[in-house]
Amino acid sequence: MPLSNTVQRQYTPPTCTLEITARTSPLSRKGRHPVTELLGFILRFDDPRMPESEPVVVRGNYQEFIALQTAVSTYVQDLLKRSPEYFNTTVHADTSVPVTLDSSRLANTDEAVARPESQEVAFNQKIYLEPTDSGLTHKLFFRPLATEQSGTAMQLSVLQLFDLATALDECVADMEAAPVRSYSRPTSAAPSTWANIAALLLLAVGVATAVAVFLNRTNPQRQVAQSPIRSNPSPVALQPSPQPTISTTPSSLPSPQKLPPLPPLTSTTTVPPNSKGVSGLNNSQTNAGLPSGQLPGVIAPPPPPSILTTPSKQDRSQYSSLPESSSEPKTDSTHLHHSKEPRQPAISNSPNSPLANLPPGSNLPVLTPGNPNLGSNTSPTLPNTPGLGNQSTPLPSSSTSPELSKGTAFDSIPQVAEARNYFKQRWEAPPGLTQTLEYSLILDDNGTIQRIIPLGEASRRFIDRTGMPLIGEHFVSPISNGHTPTIRVVLSPDGHVQTFLESD
């Protein structure tokens, strides 16, 4: 019986559908269980304005989700900083470059990759976006998510980009809302998994004992046959099937040495392996001990009734990205824009002309595909990162290890060790803290912090007690390759500090 629930959730802005498979905490007393671990996702670009076209579908695992979310978020932030003149060229009928706003897929060739300005990022095999000729269209390169069906990349309109960012943000918000542990570390056996296994062991021992006692009463002759079982309760608990079917013949019992490897907890539910349509998920998740049969897009076998956690109607409504129509004032555009009634200005007579502060066209930031800020912000899948590549790699040892201050084998970049040292000098658990605090820190290439994402309510509440540097403040040394890595910081109540690279 799994102690965490596996659910599928959908985020459905108008032009795309993000479906995730995740574990949720069964301990939450709230109506909607927070996501504690994202197992995989399916993203469909199903713009209703193009009913005849087949929707583009991509799938990925947790790391790829984070990479996609980071790439989109960073790109949107760059877009908002772009010069106004960049948008002006899109609306002059006589000068505008015709663009295609539909979600037409690029041919499944490396046409875009072959463009000189794209070469730098093209070979990084990262999910990334780049602007097209217009300020209103954008090209999303799927990279590791690309399939024959999806093509190498697709063009997004502003609305599609907004909807994609909305779906990803809402999903991340769900993960951040987890009360205890929101993101599980993507590359290691999650502690919760081991806790579940331990609980399962205890449960199985209890069941086996109870059955043995029952059999002992009803059939004394079987007591001999059951002796090995009772003397070796663990092997019974390690059987993949949770059903306490006890063999009556000692010879049929496997010796502990011949037992199969400990299965992941969730595999105790009967799941057909290698379900179709989840190729994007299988590789990494299998390594993570996740059941391939419980991947998005697949009708998983029904879990036990007690863990049926299909979101309620109310839950689903919370995932919807629809505007708060109930609170939105009815707006009549005709009335609005032809009304001549005097308005009270929102702002007036500012001492400085806003446009006087706008950057001149010649000094406008130029976003090129090879711009490190663009390319580097697209998080990779970290296939070769020592600390992340091996799903079974344990968490880096705690700060009590003397070598941590110098760096560990998991420190793919020196900034990870620097971040650890930073917090080791500052972290002192506040009295009463019983939970581990976790933060995702997105760095700028100059070594300052670009964004702090507290993971979980406790992390949010205690952020002022962590010694967290301010945004824009010096934190670690500049990133040599110009990337903007994300570092996970784990602060334990016992004073331990762990850091590791989430994405580079």
Add this chain to the structure above:
Amino acid sequence: MRSTSNSPLLPHHWEELTHTKLDPTQLDKIKVQLDLVLLALEALARVDTNVIIQAAAHLNLEPQVLAYITSRQPQLSDSLPESEASQPQRDEEAVRSLVLTICYLSRQHQELIRRAVTLLEQLVVDRRSPHDIALLGDYLDTFNQLYQERWLDEDKIATSDLLNSVALKLLVELLFYSGPGGHHRLWSRLLKGAPE
């Protein structure tokens, strides 16, 4: 002022905006940017001072937003409710409050903003002028008019083309500020995107 429990503002929304330090120069630039965003909201959705204050009250941010408004338009200070003086140390709080209020208002008007952006995208495809569509044409005209009214005495007279570009860019910005992470996007935009 409404109770916190009724406020749609989540505590972490405020906290996410507090982890930075702003110097006076930075604050001035941010205020100018916020003025422009407010101007776009007003031009598109008739969000005037009263609407802003009502929204701020709904978010329990009324004093801070009042401080901001009175500091930006002193001529209105007599007609507005009493608020604490706009002390320098309160400027930052006022700016943060306005960021959250703007995003709240953008979300309320998301449908309208979305429609405007949809039309803009269609115009690009059709290679037509924004003035061919009433919603966009009126938005641009109103934006131009309000800007000229409020900053007419400035040395740099903005051309209509430039104002249109600014207005359309702000329209796209408003769309992203209306999303779930809008407050963070606007805050980051203000911190890092303030023009030199």
